[in-house]
Amino acid sequence: MAELGAERAGLAIDPDKAYLIESRLGPVARRESFGSVADLIAAVRGGADERLETACVEALAPSETRFFRDRAVFEHLWREVVPEVARHRPDGVVRIWSAGCGAGQEIYSLAMLQAEAPAPTGRVELFASDLSERLLDRARLGVYSSFEVQRGLSARQLVRHFENRDEHFQLAKKVRQEVRWRRVNLMEDLTPLGAFDIVLCRYVLSGFTARARSETTARLAALVAPGGALVLGEEEALAAEGFAPARAGLYRRAGGARAAA
Amino acid sequence: MKTCLVVDDSRVVRKVARRLLEDRGFAVAEAGDGMEGLAWCRAMMPDLVLLEANMPLMSGLEFLRRLRLEPGGRGPKVVFCSAEANLDRIREALDAGAAEYIIKPFDGDIVADKLALAGVA
Numbered sequence: 179m180a181e182l183g184a185e186r187a188g189l190a191i192d193p194d195k196a197y198l199i200e201s202r203l204g205p206v207a208r209r210e211s212f213g214s215v216a217d218l219i220a221a222v223r224g225g226a227d228e229r230l231e232t233a234c235v236e237a238l239a240p241s242e243t244r245f246f247r248d249r250a251v252f253e254h255l256w257r258e259v260v261p262e263v264a265r266h267r268p269d270g271v272v273r274i275w276s277a278g279c280g281a282g283q284e285i286y287s288l289a290m291l292q293a294e295a296p297a298p299t300g301r302v303e304l305f306a307s308d309l310s311e312r313l314l315d316r317a318r319l320g321v322y323s324s325f326e327v328q329r330g331l332s333a334r335q336l337v338r339h340f341e342n343r344d345e346h347f348q349l350a351k352k353v354r355q356e357v358r359w360r361r362v363n364l365m366e367d368l369t370p371l372g373a374f375d376i377v378l379c380r381y382v383l384s385g386f387t388a389r390a391r392s393e394t395t396a397r398l399a400a401l402v403a404p405g406g407a408l409v410l411g412e413e414e415a416l417a418a419e420g421f422a423p424a425r426a427g428l429y430r431r432a433g434g435a436r437a438a439a
Numbered sequence: 440m441k442t443c444l445v446v447d448d449s450r451v452v453r454k455v456a457r458r459l460l461e462d463r464g465f466a467v468a469e470a471g472d473g474m475e476g477l478a479w480c481r482a483m484m485p486d487l488v489l490l491e492a493n494m495p496l497m498s499g500l501e502f503l504r505r506l507r508l509e510p511g512g513r514g515p516k517v518v519f520c521s522a523e524a525n526l527d528r529i530r531e532a533l534d535a536g537a538a539e540y541i542i543k544p545f546d547g548d549i550v551a552d553k554l555a556l557a558g559v560a
C-alpha cells in the first residue's frame with residue numbers, strides 16, 4: 179500500500195506505521211463491503227480493478243486542513259499580495275489556486291475574504307484541486323461539522339457566511355459558487371492548468387516522498403506568474419530559482435507582468 | 440497573569456474549562472450561576488469570562504447585559520461557550536457584545552483558536 183501511494187501520488191507512508199494505513203483505508207473497506215482492511219489490501223494485491231486502487235490511493239493521502247490556517251498568511255495575501263499583483267495585471271484578474279485543497283477550507287477562507295473585502299482593483303478567480311474526487315464532492319457541498327467551523331473561523335464569519343444544516347453548517351451558496359474545482363494529481367503534468375498569480379500548496383508536500391516533493395515543488399513553481407507567490411506550510415521550505423521568501427512559507431517570484439489569461 | 444471566570448452550571452464543564460485555561464496560563468475562578476458570577480466580577484473583574492448561554496437562574500445574555508452595567512464591567516472579553524449551535528442565537532450573543540462563541544463540545548485547539556480570535560490568547 180505504501181508503495182502504491184508513493185508510485186501513484188508521491189505519498190510518503192512509512193510501512194511501519196500500519197495504524198495509519200489501517201485508519202485511512204478503514205472507510206474504503208467499509209464502503210466497498212470488505213470485511214476488513216486486510217481483505218481490501220488482499221484484493222488490491224490480487225490485481226483488483228483500477229477504481230479500487232484509485233480509491234485506496236486517494237484515501238491514503240492526508241487531508242486534514244482548516245479555515246484560515248496561520249491566519250496572518252491569509253491577511254497578508256489579501257491585504258498585500260492580491261492588490262499588488264492586481265495592479266500589475268493588464269486585465270486586473272488575479273488567479274489563485276489551492277492545490278491539495280482537501281475539504282476546501284483553504285480556498286473558502288479566501289472566498290470569504292473576497293465576500294468581506296473585495297479586492298479593490300480587478301477580479302479574483304479562485305480554483306481548487308485535490309487528488310480525491312470524494313473530497314472534492316465534499317468541498318463543493320461546503321458542509322462542515324461544528325469542530326471544523328470552529329477551527330480558525332471566527333464566530334462573526336460563521337454567522338455571516340454559514341447556514342445551519344441539521345447538526346452541521348453549510349457555507350452560503352454565493353460564497354461556494356466563487357470557486358472552480360478540478361481533480362488534479364500533483365504528480366502529473368500541471369502545465370495544462372495555465373499560470374497562476376498565487377499558488378497555495380500548504381502542508382501537502384510534507385506528506386510526499388523527498389523525490390516527489392522536489393519534483394512537485396518545481397512543477398508548482400513553474401506555474402507561478404512573475405510577481406506572484408507560492409505559499410507553502412510555515413515550515414515547508416522552497417528552493418526554487420527566482421523566488422524569495424516574503425514570510426514563513428510564502429515565497430514571491432520576481433517580476434511583475436503576466437499576460438492576460 | 441491573566442484571569443478568567445468560568446460561568447457554567449455544569450461542574451464537569453467548569454473542570455474541563457479550568458484545565459484548558461490553566462494550560463494556557465490563565466488564573467481561573469468558577470461560578471455555578473450568573474448571580475455568583477456577578478459577585479465574583481464585583482470583587483475582582485477578570486480579563487475573560489467564559490460563559491454558558493443556557494443556565495437555569497440567569498441566561499448568559501442576561502449575565503452579559505448586567506455585567507456591562509457594573510463598574511469596570513465593559514472590560515472583560517466575554518466568550519460564550521454553549522451547546523446552542525443555532526446561528527441566530529450565536530448572532531444574538533455577538534450583537535450583545537460577545538467577543539467569540541464556542542460551540543460545545545470543544546477541545547483545546549478550538550479554545551486556543553477562539554481565545555486568539557477574541558484577542559485574549
